[in-house]
Amino acid sequence: MNQPSVELREVVKRHGSTVAVDHLSFSVRRGEFFSILGPSGSGKTTTLRLIAGFEHPDGGDILIDGRSIVDAPPNLRPVNLVFQQYALFPHLTVFGNVAFGLEMRDVARAEIQSRVGAALDMVQLAGKGDRLPAQLSGGEQQRVALARALVNRPAVLLLDEPLGALDQQLRQEMQGELKAIQEQVGVTCICVTHHQEEALTMSDRVAVMDHGRLLQVGTPQDIYDAPASLYVAEFIGLSNRLDGRLASVEGPHCRIEVPGLPAIQAAAPAGVEPGGRVTIIVRPERLHLSQQAAQGGFGNVVPARVAKAVYNGHEMQYQLRIAENLLWTVRVPNADGGQKRFLPGEAVMARWNRDESVVLAR
Amino acid sequence: MKSLARHRRGLLPASLANLVFLYAPIVVLIVFSFNAARLPTAWEGFSLQWYVLLVRDHALAAALQNSVLIAAVSTVIATLLGVSAAVGLERLPWRRRVWLEGALLLPLVIPEVMMGVALLLLFVLVKMPLGLLTVTIGHAAFNVPVVLVIVRSRLHKLDPQLEEAARDLGATPWRAFRRVTLPLLQPAIVGAALLAFTVSLDDFVVTFFTAGPGATTLPLKVYSMIKTGISPEINALSTILVLASMGLVGLSLLFQRKRVHA
Amino acid sequence: MTTDSTGSRTNVCHRAWVLVPALIWMGLFFFLPLLIVLLISFASRGTYGGVEWTFTLANYRDLADPLYLWIYLRSCALALATTGLCLCLGFPLAYYIAGEPARRQGIWLMLVLIPFWTNFLVRTYAWMDVLRTDGLLNTVSMGAGLTSDPIEILYTDAAVLIGLVYGYLPFMVLPLYAAIERMDRSLIEAARDLYAPGWAVFVRVIVPLAKPGIVAGCLLVFTPSLGAYITPDLLGGARSMMIGNFIQHEYLVVRDWPLGSAASFVLMAMVSAGVWAYQRAGGERLL
Numbered sequence: 001m002n003q004p005s006v007e008l009r010e011v012v013k014r015h016g017s018t019v020a021v022d023h024l025s026f027s028v029r030r031g032e033f034f035s036i037l038g039p040s041g042s043g044k045t046t047t048l049r050l051i052a053g054f055e056h057p058d059g060g061d062i063l064i065d066g067r068s069i070v071d072a073p074p075n076l077r078p079v080n081l082v083f084q085q086y087a088l089f090p091h092l093t094v095f096g097n098v099a100f101g102l103e104m105r106d107v108a109r110a111e112i113q114s115r116v117g118a119a120l121d122m123v124q125l126a127g128k129g130d131r132l133p134a135q136l137s138g139g140e141q142q143r144v145a146l147a148r149a150l151v152n153r154p155a156v157l158l159l160d161e162p163l164g165a166l167d168q169q170l171r172q173e174m175q176g177e178l179k180a181i182q183e184q185v186g187v188t189c190i191c192v193t194h195h196q197e198e199a200l201t202m203s204d205r206v207a208v209m210d211h212g213r214l215l216q217v218g219t220p221q222d223i224y225d226a227p228a229s230l231y232v233a234e235f236i237g238l239s240n241r242l243d244g245r246l247a248s249v250e251g252p253h254c255r256i257e258v259p260g261l262p263a264i265q266a267a268a269p270a271g272v273e274p275g276g277r278v279t280i281i282v283r284p285e286r287l288h289l290s291q292q293a294a295q296g297g298f299g300n301v302v303p304a305r306v307a308k309a310v311y312n313g314h315e316m317q318y319q320l321r322i323a324e325n326l327l328w329t330v331r332v333p334n335a336d337g338g339q340k341r342f343l344p345g346e347a348v349m350a351r352w353n354r355d356e357s358v359v360l361a362r
Numbered sequence: 363m364k365s366l367a368r369h370r371r372g373l374l375p376a377s378l379a380n381l382v383f384l385y386a387p388i389v390v391l392i393v394f395s396f397n398a399a400r401l402p403t404a405w406e407g408f409s410l411q412w413y414v415l416l417v418r419d420h421a422l423a424a425a426l427q428n429s430v431l432i433a434a435v436s437t438v439i440a441t442l443l444g445v446s447a448a449v450g451l452e453r454l455p456w457r458r459r460v461w462l463e464g465a466l467l468l469p470l471v472i473p474e475v476m477m478g479v480a481l482l483l484l485f486v487l488v489k490m491p492l493g494l495l496t497v498t499i500g501h502a503a504f505n506v507p508v509v510l511v512i513v514r515s516r517l518h519k520l521d522p523q524l525e526e527a528a529r530d531l532g533a534t535p536w537r538a539f540r541r542v543t544l545p546l547l548q549p550a551i552v553g554a555a556l557l558a559f560t561v562s563l564d565d566f567v568v569t570f571f572t573a574g575p576g577a578t579t580l581p582l583k584v585y586s587m588i589k590t591g592i593s594p595e596i597n598a599l600s601t602i603l604v605l606a607s608m609g610l611v612g613l614s615l616l617f618q619r620k621r622v623h624a
Numbered sequence: 625m626t627t628d629s630t631g632s633r634t635n636v637c638h639r640a641w642v643l644v645p646a647l648i649w650m651g652l653f654f655f656l657p658l659l660i661v662l663l664i665s666f667a668s669r670g671t672y673g674g675v676e677w678t679f680t681l682a683n684y685r686d687l688a689d690p691l692y693l694w695i696y697l698r699s700c701a702l703a704l705a706t707t708g709l710c711l712c713l714g715f716p717l718a719y720y721i722a723g724e725p726a727r728r729q730g731i732w733l734m735l736v737l738i739p740f741w742t743n744f745l746v747r748t749y750a751w752m753d754v755l756r757t758d759g760l761l762n763t764v765s766m767g768a769g770l771t772s773d774p775i776e777i778l779y780t781d782a783a784v785l786i787g788l789v790y791g792y793l794p795f796m797v798l799p800l801y802a803a804i805e806r807m808d809r810s811l812i813e814a815a816r817d818l819y820a821p822g823w824a825v826f827v828r829v830i831v832p833l834a835k836p837g838i839v840a841g842c843l844l845v846f847t848p849s850l851g852a853y854i855t856p857d858l859l860g861g862a863r864s865m866m867i868g869n870f871i872q873h874e875y876l877v878v879r880d881w882p883l884g885s886a887a888s889f890v891l892m893a894m895v896s897a898g899v900w901a902y903q904r905a906g907g908e909r910l911l
Binding site: 052053054073074075076079080081083085087088089090091100101104105148149152 | 521523524526527528529530531532533534537541542545546
């Protein structure tokens with residue numbers, strides 16, 4: 001069962017003169033929760049629609065369980081889509097909506113009853129079968145949309161910005177529920193979103209797209225801690241950036257010269273020669289602040305002045321001015337005993353371990 | 363709305379005057395249909411005699427029958443064509459759609475005389491005798507845009523993702539249309555059909571040119587009555603027509619407003 | 625070839641085939657007849673009123689005859705007068721309705737529309753009843769001592785004008801109302817804040833903002849008024865012939881089809897000119 005559930009091979013799609021999807025290739029394993037992350041216009045929604053069958057690729061192939069489905073119309077694909085705005089049929093009850101797919105495939109009445117009942121149980125809407133969509137809350141509507149898709153036991157479940165229309169509180173709840181249901185049913189799931197936190201929280205693997213191209217595919221950890229490009233690094237999470245030149249390489253580490261600052265030590269990047277331009281990315285939570293000048297065991301120390309200090313309940317978020325036009329963000333948990341809280345205007349030293357940064361070629 | 367208030371107070375009398383202007387003739391018409399006297403110069407007491415005369419008028423009954431028959435048949439044709447046109451137009455790319463839609467809506471802009479005259483010429487040239495059939499054809503033709511406008515407007519407001527969702531769930535294009543789009547369009551279709559029916563019942567000009575002997579409709583009969591001479595019988599008939607039209611259009615609006623929870 | 629939303633690589637038009645029956649019907653019973661009229665307008669009148677298929681421009685030339693030209697001019701004048709009167713009467717009404725609270729707006733609009741739904745013949749006949757020498761108008765005015773002799777309005781241009789205004793007033797009120805209702809009130813307030821007196825606010829703020837409604841209303845009144853048939857026929861009589869009646873006269877009485885067809889097409893041209901002027905004045909798509 002090593003065959004991927006979904007496979008895209010060099011898929012191309014043009015909308016007029018723009019290339020929406022540019023030679024896209026990736027595969028999704030059976031039972032995996034796979035997110036496609038990217039800004040609007042990145043081609044992620046088009047990709048989803050190509051898999052669902054609402055658009056036809058201009059080139060390449062799409063396979064599900066090893067079979068090409070590129071020429072099949074949407075009603076013949078083993079794929080079901082949960083629309084961003086749910087697209088619930090307003091003139092049908094919740095039961096009618098969920099049963100729709102089964103009715104289209106002429107499933108027996110009795111079986112429809114039991115399967116729809118089970119689906120509604122699974123999304124915790126049992127007993128609401130005879131309500132109309134207009135009588136439901138946003139969260140409930142979303143669950144109906146989910147049940148309507150899952151009841152058909154598709155090989156692949158597609159989700160288009162599933163939590164986009166929900167408020168913050170509901171979002172967090174639904175993230176957990178969605179993931180739980182997906183694991184329970186074991187269906188392969190491809191989710192399209194521009195919301196990073198969601199993608200990182202719920203997915204087994206994430207694909208980052210921009211302008212129709214795939215930039216990186218990996219686990220959430222890979223994407224966050226080891227971004228393959230500057231774009232990915234800056235798209236995901238907050239990043240603190242230093243631009244400099246590679247001075248020398250010593251084994252697995254290197255020295256980088258940054259104008260105006262002491263030399264920085266970091267993990268040596270692959271494929272960059274001494275003299276080449278690089279960018280160092282340090283995540284806000286990797287930085288430690290203190291007022292002592294001495295090194296104290298960390299690899300790099302950079303002097304800075306606190307520009308802003310924001311109390312965020314569980315953490316302090318500082319904005320540090322490193323240089324004339326370079327501002328960094330630092331996050332310090334408030335439970336970290338002994339950590340002093342700094343005030344705007346104070347001079348501090350920002351430290352991080354040389355292995356806690358990412359170095360990328362520019 | 364406050365900034366309009368200062369100007370508006372002075373406008374109420376003018377607005378009411380407008381309303382009086384709009385309703386006075388009709389009210390007069392209705393009132394005098396109950397006048398026992400033949401002429402409206404004097405009121406000679408309440409009477410239903412003119413209505414009684416109407417009921418006994420056989421020619422009138424025949425005209426009514428023709429009107430209803432023509433209206434029914436032409437409405438069915440116009441509704442079928444109008445709905446299919448609305449659906450078909452929705453599937454076209456923008457540019458072609460605007461052009462074709464404009465063409466199909468043209469009868470609404472053309473003076474009725476032209477349409478009547480043009481149809482007359484067509485029938486004469488193909489040597490088709492004028493009668494119920496020719497009138498029906500004409501009515502069906504000018505009612506297609508009526509149906510089209512109403513149904514298109516509703517179709518446009520439907521969420522296009524609904525039909526996609528149906529396809530995603532296994533429906534063929536036809537089944538998706540029948541199970542999702544059509545039920546949601548139903549109020550608009552019924553409303554449009556009712557309106558087309560009313561328009562057909564009321565039509566005079568096109569009917570005038572395309573009707574032959576034996577195909578007298580109610581409006582044509584009213585016209586000949588008017589040309590013969592003013593009589594309270596016409597008032598009575600008019601009153602009935604007014605109330606019938608209002609009723610039908612009221613029904614039509616009611617149907618169009620009916621929300622199918624969308 | 626484009627791909628449609630079902631993903632099948634078919635020509636989009638292939639799926640729009642449902643459009644075809646309507647196109648065939650309208651093609652046969654609307655466009656074809658109009659084409660025939662156009663063709664006949666270039667033909668000659670046969671001896672007994674039929675058509676002789678010899679190409680000629682005589683019909684259009686004949687229309688330039690002062691006798692016929694007068695009919696066109698009068699029709700234009702009547703249509704313009706109707707439009708102007710409808711505008712004067714309709715604007716205050718529309719403005720008033722637009723200022724009412726939402727629910728009452730609905731009631732007012734319904735009231736304005738109800739007469740419109742009744743049979744046009746009936747409505748025109750109603751005015752015949754009122755305007756004749758022994759009709760209501762004269763009865764009231766003589767009874768109140770305003771006039772000693774009956775006013776002969778029926779069968780004059782004045783009666784036709786009244787009938788036209790009556791028939792097409794709702795066509796002016798509705799677009800006006802829509803435009804005024806959509807107006808940004810804060811602009812009026814801004815003008816007052818900048819010391820503008822009432823009259824200036826009206827002329828320099830309200831009217832320009834209501835322009836789309838004015839233009840639409842004018843088109844919706846002018847076009848049908850130009851081609852009116854029933855109103856001049858019943859209220860105007862032989863003395864007040866408009867283009868519509870003239871066309872009917874040529875076809876059914878004189879039986880000069882080519883001339884009648886030419887007259888029809890000139891009317892068509894005038895209507896098109898009206899629509900063109902409307903588009904030029906920045907009119908939005910109405911339908």
